Each structure stands twice: as structure tokens, then as C-alpha cells.
Amino acid sequence: MIRDEIEEILITEEEIQAKCRELGKQITEEYNGRFPLVVGVLKGAMPFMGDLTKRIDTHIEMDFMDVSSYGAGMVSSGEVKIVKDLDTSVEGRDVLILEDIIDSGLTLSYLVKLFHYRKAKTVKVVTLLDKPDGRKIDLVPDMAGFIVPDAFVVGYGLDYAERYRNLPYIGVLKSEIYES
Template sequence: MREKGEASYDEKARTVHNDIAEVLFAEDVLAQRVEEIGAAITRDYADVEEGIVLISVLRGAAIFMADLARKIELPVEMDYMAVSSYGSGAKSSGVVRILKDLSSQIEGRHVVVAEDILDSGLTLTYLLKNLASRRPASLEVATLLRKKTLAQAKIDCKYVGFECPDLFIVGYGLDYAERYRNLPYIGVLKPEIYQHADSIASAH
């Protein structure tokens, strides 16, 4: 029985949505695009009998990769990396420490890195060099979002879900202070939620 003054589950859930200024990509739009990327990967690797290795960097890309894997009609091995990226303010320096490495050997395998968002691209550049040194048969990137930023590393992404504006976005794996990852859509966080520019650095 709910105590007097205690918020119900629905009331608590709504407060998370109230922090969103605008929905950029609705749940059904995301689902459709992920299905299209999965179909493209299925076509491109149809002749690879052993299938592909799908890699995501924890934690942001985990939701995207899980949904993407279910839309790929090929043998798929899933693996994960966790990294710590160092920088100042809101920008990554690209200096990366690997906190969790792959469990799989990728030498001679066809690898697709599932990325949630390509922003500066510095961390992803480092990771791609690291993975390439392990001599996979091929190495490609599938990013759900690519931000329109002026200072972005040149990364050839074979699969891009959406081009998105340079705004502070959350949802579908993207977070602010480890919140909002569970939103089924991607939206713009209200500016009043984050008070200091320096706190943005820990959000993505």
C-alpha cells in the first residue's frame, strides 16, 4: 500500500520524461533505422560463413548493439570493451585507457564496431587503431548517430543511422550522469538539468 505523499510508479516515471526539451528520434523511428542497418549488414556479409564479430564500447552503445544484433540474419558473436577517456571539459583528448578488453580473438574475423554516437571521434580513432593491430579480416563502424561538429576526426563509417545536430542529447543508451539511458527515444536534455559546463564531460 502506498504511503501518503509517496509518488506512484507512473508519477516517478514521468519526471524523467519531463527533463526532455524535445524528442529528436522517436522509438519507432529508431527501430526502423536499426532494422535497415541490420539488413544492410546481412547483405554485405552474406558470404561470410563464420559470421561477424559485433563489438560495442560500454556502456552507451550496449542498447543499440543489442537491438542491431537481433536484426542481423547471420551468425553474430557479441563482445564488449570498456574504456576511460581523458580530457578537459566537454571534449575528449583521445587518450584512452582500456578497462575491459575483448574476450574474443578477432584475428582473421570480420568485425563491426557498433557505436552509439560519433562526436569528436578521438576515442573511436584510438580504438580502431587498437583493433586493427589485432589483424581482423575487415573492420567497419556502424554508428547510430553522427553529430554535425566542426572538429571531428575523419572516420569512415560504413553504416550511419542519423546525422544529428550538435545538442546535448540523451536516451537509448546515451546518458547524463548515468541517467536517461533507459529512455526509448533520443531527446534533447533541458539546459537547466546541467548547471555547470564542466559536468558535461562525464555525460557521454
């Protein structure tokens, strides 16, 4: 069982789902009638994108961008690479970027700048998790689900070496897993 590799569950499946309903309501009110372009950042945002968008009760367009920090290490290298770009033009659009976590802030600050450069009308950020202790660049999300401590968290989109994304909860990985 994967659960045996998890030290502690930080945020349960029920808490995540309740947060998606709450954020979905907020997004519905804010973007009602504006047909925002909701951009999921692959791969981590995939489960959040699925659950949150189901709670938005106004028309949206969905698109995806695959960006990754260079290197496969645990620490972000600071360089961002576009693996897959959007299919849609953001020009004149209200763009809402969905992320699983903001750590250093480098991925999102890059995307926010890119979408402004491409002449988006507005660019806002909603993240499920915010890890303020990891920040290397000043970036404050417009909406955040939960604040997490500076621990190695996995699950619900967040991976360690591409594993654990499929967990329905957020947990702290046992140190023996990444030390071995």
C-alpha cells in the same frame, strides 16, 4: 517523469526501431556467411547492440569492449582508456564495431587502429548517431543511422552523468539540468 527533463525528442522510439531493421538488413546482406565479430562499445552502445543484432539474420559473434575517455566532463579529453578488453581475438576476423554516437571521433579512431594492429581482416563501423560538427579527427562511419546537431543529446545509451541511458528515444537535455 524523466520526460520533463527533456527539451525535445529528436528521434522517436519508432524511428530508432525502423532504423535498426534497415541497418540489420544491410548488415545481413554484407556479412552473410562471414561470421563477423560484432563489438559493442560499452556502455553507450548497449541498447543499440540489443536492438540491432536482433535484426541481423546471419550468424554473428558478439563481444564487448569498455572504453572511456578520461574524465567525467562533457567534453571528451582525447585520451582513451581500456576499462574492459575483448574476450575474443580479432585476428583474421571481420570486425564490426557498434557505437551509439560518433562525436570527436577519438574513441572510434583509437579502436579501429587497435583492431587493425591486432590483425583483424576487416574493421567497419556502424553508429546509430553521427555528430559531424564535433569531429576532431577524420573518421567516417561505414554505416550511420541519423545525423544529429551539435546539441547535448541523451537517451538510448547516451548519458549525462550516467543518467538517461534507459530512455527509449533520443532527446535534447534541458539546459537547466546541466547548468545547475
